[in-house]
Amino acid sequence: MLRSLFNYKKYIIRNAIGELKYRYAGSALGFFWNLINPILQILVYTFVFSNIMRAKMAGIETPGGFSLYLCSGLFAWISFNECLIRGANTYIESSTYIKKLPIPIEVFVAQRTCSSLLNCLTNYVLIFVYAFILMGKVSLNWLFVLPILCLFLLMGFGLALFLAAINTVFRDTVHIVNVFMLIWMWATPIVYAIEIIPENFRFIMKFNIAYPFIHALQQIIVFGGMPDYSDMIKMCFFAVPCFVIGCITTHFSRSDIRDLI
Amino acid sequence: MEESLNVIEIKDISKRFKVYKKPFYRLLEPLCRKKLHDDYWALKNINISIKKGEAVGIVGENGAGKSTLLKLICGTLCPTDGSISVKGRILSLLELGTGFGPELTGIENIYHSAEMLGFPHSEVSSKIDSILEFADIGEYAHLPVKTYSSGMYVRLAFSLYACLDPDIYIVDEALSVGDVFFQQKCYARLKEMKASGATIVMVSHDPGPILGFCDRAILINKGQVVAESNPKTVLDMYQALRYEKAQTQTTVSQSSERVEFGIGNVILDKCYMSDESGIEKSIWKTCETCNLVIEMTSQTISDCCVGIQVRNKLGEILYGTNTHWLNKSICFHDNKLKCTYRFPINLGCGKYTLTVACAEDRATPVDIFFWKENALSFEVVSDKVMPEFDGMIYIPTEVN
Numbered sequence: 001m002l003r004s005l006f007n008y009k010k011y012i013i014r015n016a017i018g019e020l021k022y023r024y025a026g027s028a029l030g031f032f033w034n035l036i037n038p039i040l041q042i043l044v045y046t047f048v049f050s051n052i053m054r055a056k057m058a059g060i061e062t063p064g065g066f067s068l069y070l071c072s073g074l075f076a077w078i079s080f081n082e083c084l085i086r087g088a089n090t091y092i093e094s095s096t097y098i099k100k101l102p103i104p105i106e107v108f109v110a111q112r113t114c115s116s117l118l119n120c121l122t123n124y125v126l127i128f129v130y131a132f133i134l135m136g137k138v139s140l141n142w143l144f145v146l147p148i149l150c151l152f153l154l155m156g157f158g159l160a161l162f163l164a165a166i167n168t169v170f171r172d173t174v175h176i177v178n179v180f181m182l183i184w185m186w187a188t189p190i191v192y193a194i195e196i197i198p199e200n201f202r203f204i205m206k207f208n209i210a211y212p213f214i215h216a217l218q219q220i221i222v223f224g225g226m227p228d229y230s231d232m233i234k235m236c237f238f239a240v241p242c243f244v245i246g247c248i249t250t251h252f253s254r255s256d257i258r259d260l261i
Numbered sequence: 262m263e264e265s266l267n268v269i270e271i272k273d274i275s276k277r278f279k280v281y282k283k284p285f286y287r288l289l290e291p292l293c294r295k296k297l298h299d300d301y302w303a304l305k306n307i308n309i310s311i312k313k314g315e316a317v318g319i320v321g322e323n324g325a326g327k328s329t330l331l332k333l334i335c336g337t338l339c340p341t342d343g344s345i346s347v348k349g350r351i352l353s354l355l356e357l358g359t360g361f362g363p364e365l366t367g368i369e370n371i372y373h374s375a376e377m378l379g380f381p382h383s384e385v386s387s388k389i390d391s392i393l394e395f396a397d398i399g400e401y402a403h404l405p406v407k408t409y410s411s412g413m414y415v416r417l418a419f420s421l422y423a424c425l426d427p428d429i430y431i432v433d434e435a436l437s438v439g440d441v442f443f444q445q446k447c448y449a450r451l452k453e454m455k456a457s458g459a460t461i462v463m464v465s466h467d468p469g470p471i472l473g474f475c476d477r478a479i480l481i482n483k484g485q486v487v488a489e490s491n492p493k494t495v496l497d498m499y500q501a502l503r504y505e506k507a508q509t510q511t512t513v514s515q516s517s518e519r520v521e522f523g524i525g526n527v528i529l530d531k532c533y534m535s536d537e538s539g540i541e542k543s544i545w546k547t548c549e550t551c552n553l554v555i556e557m558t559s560q561t562i563s564d565c566c567v568g569i570q571v572r573n574k575l576g577e578i579l580y581g582t583n584t585h586w587l588n589k590s591i592c593f594h595d596n597k598l599k600c601t602y603r604f605p606i607n608l609g610c611g612k613y614t615l616t617v618a619c620a621e622d623r624a625t626p627v628d629i630f631f632w633k634e635n636a637l638s639f640e641v642v643s644d645k646v647m648p649e650f651d652g653m654i655y656i657p658t659e660v661n
Contacts, residue, residue, distance in 0.1 A: 011376065018373065025364040026405065097360065100353065101377060102336030169287045255339035259278055 004104040016114035038123045064134045072221035073190040073214040079120035080156045086112045087160020088167045088174050095261040113157040139224040152213040155239035161246030165253045168260050209238040269311040274343035276304040303329040304484045316461040318471035320499045321481035327464050349428025363407035396420035423450045432463040468496050469642050500543045523631030527619045531556040532636050545606045546644035553602040564592040567600045570616040607655040614638045
C-alpha cells in the first residue's frame with residue numbers, strides 16, 4: 001500500500017495542486033482566491049475580536065493577539081476537518097474514476113489530503129506574515145509548524161481512509177462525521193483558551209487526539225516558543241496508529257469497495 | 262516462447278458479487294457470523310488468452326458478464342478466483358470523457374485526463390496537435406468544456422483516446438456515438454492502431470464492427486464462454502442463442518414488446534428466415550435472397566391469406582404484401598400450412614423487424630386469425646462486394 005502511494009506520488013501531488021488551481025476555475029481572480037480567502041478571514045477575526053468583542057489573551061497584549069491565537073489553531077482545524085469530511089466521501093465522489101481506472105483507491109484519498117495540506121501550508125505562511133506584522137519579529141521555532149501540520153494531516157489521512165471505507169457501505173457516515181466534527185471542534189480549545197475549562201474537566205484533553213497539535217501550534221505562533229516534548233510524543237503516538245488503522249482497513253476492503261461503488 | 266506472446270492471459274477466472282438485501286447487512290455480517298448475502302456469480306471459470314496484435318470481439322446478451330470481464334481486464338475489479346496477467350498499457354473507452362471538468366478548457370482537459378489514464382504530461386504535449394486536429398473543434402479547444410455541444414464533447418474525448426497509443430485498447434459501445442463521418446474516422450483510426458501492433462478487445466451488440474474488424478470472437482452467456490471462433494460463426498451462434506431465448510419467452514414478452522392479436526383459430530408454429538441452402542439466419546447482406554418460412558396449424562380453417570410487413574427500427578412500414586395481392590391461394594393440408602416468401606433483401610444497413618399475419622382470403626378481411634408484430638427481427642450489414650449506397654432501401658442503379 002505504501003508502495004502504491006509512492007508509485008503514484010507524482011500523480012497525487014500534481015492533482016492536489018491542480019485541485020487548488022482549478023477549485024476557483026472560471027472565477028476572475030482564479031488561483032488567488034486561495035490566498036484572498038484566508039487573508040480576509042484573518043482581517044475579519046481581527047476586526048471582530050479587537051474592536052467588537054474585545055477578547056484578550058493572557059500573556060499577549062497586542063490588539064490582534066486573540067485573532068492570531070484563533071487563526072493559529074483554526075486554520076489547522078479547518079484543513080483537518082476538510083480532510084476528514086472530503087476524505088470520507090472520496091470513493092463515492094470519484095466513483096467514475098475508480099470504476100474506470102485501475103488506480104489504487106487510496107490514491108484518491110491521498111490526493112484530497114494532499115490538497116488540504118497544501119492549502120493549510122499556504123494559510124500558515126500568511127499567518128506568519130501576520131504574526132510578523134503584529135509582533136515585529138521572526139522566530140526560528142516557526143519551522144516546527146511544518147512537521148506538526150504534516151503529522152496532523154497524516155492522522156487525518158488515516159482516519160479518512162477508515163471512514164471512506166465505512167462510508168461506501170454505510171452512507172450516513174459522512175453526515176455523522178459532519179456533526180461529530182462540529183462537536184469535536186468545540187471540545188478543543190481553538191476559539192477559547194484552555195483556561196476557560198474548569199480545572200476538574202481538563203483531563204478530557206488527554207483523550208482529545210487533536211489537542212496536542214492545536215496546542216503546539218498555538219504555542220509556537222502566539223508565544224513564539226518551542227512545542228512541549230509531551231505534545232510531540234503525543235502527536236506521534238496518536239498520528240501513527242491512526243495511519244496504520246487506515247492502511248489496514250483499506251488493504252482488506254480494497255476489492256469489496258470496487259465491487260460496491 | 263509461445264506463452265510470452267500473449268498480452269492478456271486469463272486463467273480460470275471467476276467473479277462473485279455478494280448481493281445483500283440491505284447495504285447495512287454488510288457491516289453486520291462479520292459481527293453476527295451468519296451468512297447474510299446471496300452469491301451471484303457474474304463469471305465462472307473463464308479462460309481466455311489474447312495475443313499481441315489481435316483484435317478480439319466479445320459478444321453476449323445484456324448481463325452475460327461482458328462488462329465484468331472488461332473491468333477485470335482493466336483491473337478496476339478484482340477477480341474472486343483465478344489470475345489475470347496483462348502486459349502493457351491498457352486504454353479503455355468504457356466511459357468516454359468522464360474525467361472532464363466542465364470549467365476547464367478543452368486543452369486543459371486533455372492534459373488532465375491523459376494523466377489520469379497514466380500518460381505523462383511530456384508524452385501528451387508531443388501529441389497535442391494531432392489530438393486537436395483529430396477532434397476538429399477549432400477555436401473551441403481554448404474554451405471551457407461546458408460550452409461544448411454534446412457532439413464536440415465526444416469528439417474531444419475520443420480524439421484523446423485515439424491519439425494516445427497504448428498496447429491494449431478496450432472498446433465498448435462508446436464508438437456508436439457521434440456523427441457518421443466521425444465514426445468512420447474512428448474506425449479508420451482503430452484499423453491503423455491494429456496495423457501498428459496494438460491489441461484490441463471490443464464489445465458490441467452491433468455485429469457490423471465485430472464482423473469487419475475482429476480476427477476472433479468470443480461468445481459469453483451466463484458468465485461462461487460458450488464459443489470461441491471466427492467472428493462469423495460466433496455471431497451466428499449468438500443469434501441462435503437469442504432466437505432460442507425468444508422462443509421460450511414468448512409468453513413473457515408478448516405484452517411488453519410485441520403487439521399480438523387475432524381470433525386464435527390459426528396458430529403460428531414457426532417463422533424463420535433462411536438462405537438458399539436452407540440455413541436459418543438473421544444477419545443479411547444487401548441483395549441476398551431470403552426465404553421467409555411461415556408454418557401454421559389450424560383445426561378449423563381450410564384456406565386463408567398470409568401477409569407480411571417489413572418495418573424499420575422506428576416501426577415504419579417499408580414494404581407489406583400478402584398472398585391475396587400476389588394472387589396466390591393457399592390452403593391447409595392435414596391442419597398444417599407452410600408458406601414460403603422469397604425476396605431479395607434490398608435494404609440498407611440497419612435493423613428491421615417482420616410482422617406476420619393471417620386472415621380470411623378476401624380483399625378486405627373481417628376476421629383476422631392472428632396478427633403478430635415483430636415476429637422476427639433481422640439485421641442487414643454492409644457487404645464489401647456491393648457498391649456503397651446511402652439510405653434505407655437499395656435500388657439497382659446504372660449510370661451512363
